[in-house]
Amino acid sequence: MKWKKVIGYILLAVLLLSAVFAAYIYKEYNRTHEDTAAIRPDYSLTAVSLLKEFEMDEPASNKKYWDKVILVDGMVKDLAKDDRGRYSIILGDTASMSSVRCSMDSIHNNEVATVKKGNRLAMKGICTGFNADEMLGSDVILVRCAVYSKK
Amino acid sequence: MKNLLLLVCATLIFTASSFSQKYFTKNGKVNFDATAPSSPEKIEGINRSVTCVVDAKTGNMQFAVLMKGFEFERALMEEHFNENYVESDKFPKAEFKGAIEGNEKVNYAREGTYTVKVKGKLTMHGETKDVETDGKLIIQGGKINATAEFIVPLSDFKVSIPGLVADKVSKTAKITVACALEPLKG
Numbered sequence: 001m002k003w004k005k006v007i008g009y010i011l012l013a014v015l016l017l018s019a020v021f022a023a024y025i026y027k028e029y030n031r032t033h034e035d036t037a038a039i040r041p042d043y044s045l046t047a048v049s050l051l052k053e054f055e056m057d058e059p060a061s062n063k064k065y066w067d068k069v070i071l072v073d074g075m076v077k078d079l080a081k082d083d084r085g086r087y088s089i090i091l092g093d094t095a096s097m098s099s100v101r102c103s104m105d106s107i108h109n110n111e112v113a114t115v116k117k118g119n120r121l122a123m124k125g126i127c128t129g130f131n132a133d134e135m136l137g138s139d140v141i142l143v144r145c146a147v148y149s150k151k
Numbered sequence: 152m153k154n155l156l157l158l159v160c161a162t163l164i165f166t167a168s169s170f171s172q173k174y175f176t177k178n179g180k181v182n183f184d185a186t187a188p189s190s191p192e193k194i195e196g197i198n199r200s201v202t203c204v205v206d207a208k209t210g211n212m213q214f215a216v217l218m219k220g221f222e223f224e225r226a227l228m229e230e231h232f233n234e235n236y237v238e239s240d241k242f243p244k245a246e247f248k249g250a251i252e253g254n255e256k257v258n259y260a261r262e263g264t265y266t267v268k269v270k271g272k273l274t275m276h277g278e279t280k281d282v283e284t285d286g287k288l289i290i291q292g293g294k295i296n297a298t299a300e301f302i303v304p305l306s307d308f309k310v311s312i313p314g315l316v317a318d319k320v321s322k323t324a325k326i327t328v329a330c331a332l333e334p335l336k337g
Contacts, residue, residue: 028227029225029227030225031225031226031227032224032225032226033226033229034226062243066219066240066243067219080177080178082178082180082199082331083329083331086199088178088199088200101177101200103199103200103220128200128217128219128220129217129219129220129243129244130217131177131200131202131215131217131244133202133215135204136175136177136202136204136335139177139200141200141217141220143199143200143219143220143222144222
């Protein structure tokens with residue numbers, strides 16, 4: 001009978017849609033972060049300029065840069081390594097206490113093993129904000145960083 | 152001559168007793184763990200860019216952490232943490248301001264391990280609450296490894312956990328602080 005066929009088709013459509021929906025949910029649930037190295041940067045500027053923007057107007061800079069991929073270029077002031085071997089590259093002007101701190105992504109960590117103080121480096125990372133501190137110097141902090149190019 | 156000697160001795164004693172060294176790091180680690188006992192997966196974010204300062208003289212201790220810097224393995228979990236739980240756009244920074252109790256028993260000039268109490272005010276998600284916990288200071292090679300674990304009820308900080316994820320997300324968060332502190336110069 002015709003209506004049996006129609007019901008059959010509807011059920012099939014529902015089943016297919018459910019399968020597509022379930023696959024989407026599964027994919028979304030297990031989604032890992034995109035590799036920063038593969039993402040086109042939202043902004044590209046020097047470490048000194050980035051710091052200046054935050055120092056001038058933190059709320060506006062937060063709105064502009066929070067969660068964005070930033071390509072930042074600067075001189076390596078220092079390197080830090082934590083107890084698990086994860087590097088942080090500190091970029092900026094040695095005359096200033098403020099820096100752009102780049103916490104390396106685990107998959108790109110070894111890219112900076114041979115970096116030295118004084119090198120010029122371009123790093124891509126996700127901006128998590130500005131940690132203002134009068135005593136220690138204020139820093140812009142980037143996470144999941146990858147080296148863009150070494151000059 | 153005797154007076155000069157007395158003056159020199161007094162100066163030495165004075166400077167020795169006022170050990171005004173501050174120790175700091177900008178690479179401290181904070182683990183934020185809100186895994187419920189019945190959860191099939193870990194609900195944990197790690198922040199590796201924590202700023203921490205300890206004043207050896209007064210025992211004052213402070214740390215500051217940008218909430219957006221907590222990295223979770225699953226992107227969706229990290230987004231929920233930022234958008235729904237801690238609302239990091241509204242409250243971007245968490246801070247602890249307090250002191251080490253029993254600081255006078257800590258000899259910062261000598262290598263050793265000290266168990267201390269850490270007490271102070273924790274500010275997170277726009278709320279400030281008194282917190283207290285045990286901490287450990289390991290002094291070695293002129294540096295200090297400071298660790299402490301805070302158990303905080305999320306409701307104290309007005310972080311609401313939807314009923315849908317109540318079996319995964321705990322009502323209390325375990326906040327573990329681990330900082331390798333170096334002397335602050337100048």
